[in-house]
Amino acid sequence: MSEQQNAETLRALSDIDVSILRIKKQLDELPHKQQILEVRQKSKELELKALQVQQMANEVARTLVLLSDETQHSDEQIAHAQSVLDKTNEYRETSNLVAEIEMLATRKAQLEEDSLIQMEKQEKIAGVGAQVAEAARKLEAEEQAYTDAYRDAGGRLKQEIFDLQHAREALVATLPENLARDYLSAVEKKTGIGAAHLIDNRCSGCFCTLSEGQLAKLFEGPLIGICPNCNRILVTVATQEAG
Numbered sequence: 001m002s003e004q005q006n007a008e009t010l011r012a013l014s015d016i017d018v019s020i021l022r023i024k025k026q027l028d029e030l031p032h033k034q035q036i037l038e039v040r041q042k043s044k045e046l047e048l049k050a051l052q053v054q055q056m057a058n059e060v061a062r063t064l065v066l067l068s069d070e071t072q073h074s075d076e077q078i079a080h081a082q083s084v085l086d087k088t089n090e091y092r093e094t095s096n097l098v099a100e101i102e103m104l105a106t107r108k109a110q111l112e113e114d115s116l117i118q119m120e121k122q123e124k125i126a127g128v129g130a131q132v133a134e135a136a137r138k139l140e141a142e143e144q145a146y147t148d149a150y151r152d153a154g155g156r157l158k159q160e161i162f163d164l165q166h167a168r169e170a171l172v173a174t175l176p177e178n179l180a181r182d183y184l185s186a187v188e189k190k191t192g193i194g195a196a197h198l199i200d201n202r203c204s205g206c207f208c209t210l211s212e213g214q215l216a217k218l219f220e221g222p223l224i225g226i227c228p229n230c231n232r233i234l235v236t237v238a239t240q241e242a243g
């Protein structure tokens with residue numbers, strides 16, 4: 001391999017390094033991740049709401065049982081008073097029993113009214129409960145959709161990274177051993193970018209603008225130099241691409 005060819009290989013590697021870094025960043029910043037977290041937060045809030053609705057429903061159910069017991073007790077008292085009334089002819093006892101039965105009947109009517117109010121409440125709570133359950137189902141479906149989208153997009157990006165890494169390996173294999181070693185060690189130490197090239201007098205690895213003196217020195221030397229700022233392999237081969 002000539003120096004020119006090695007320089008071109010490293011120039012191609014520097015592009016691959018940047019691409020891999022860019023795709024990794026995209027992977028980290030996939031919007032679905034944030035969306036999934038937001039949906040989960042909403043689900044948590046809904047779970048709390050569902051719990052509150054359940055507690056309200058339980059309380060109403062308990063109240064209804066109490067009212068029903070008390071109504072039954074009233075019925076028994078009324079029946080008892082009635083049976084006594086049926087057997088007596090005594091005026092005073094009769095009027096007392098009639099008054100008692102009236103009072104018990106009024107109490108029973110009140111209990112029945114209270115029961116109706118509680119039943120209406122129960123119906124409303126059941127409605128809210130159904131709404132909460134429906135919202136929870138929707139959120140669950142939303143989370144699933146975001147998760148699928150994240151997996152799809154993430155899978156594509158991961159595949160791109162995999163392919164680029166493969167291309168990188170193939171290119172590295174064509175480099176002389178010492179150059180390949182320097183490049184790979186730089187990839188490891190320098191945030192994934194092992195080789196750099198010049199874009200508008202800037203190093204593509206560290207984005208530092210090089211001074212005229214530094215540039216002159218680089219152009220005087222071999223095509224494969226070192227960035228005076230970040231120490232990455234710096235290819236000074238002229239490329240047709242505009243930076």
Ligand SMILES: [Zn+2]
Pocket residue numbers: 196203204205206207208227228229230231232
């Ligand atoms: Zn640099």
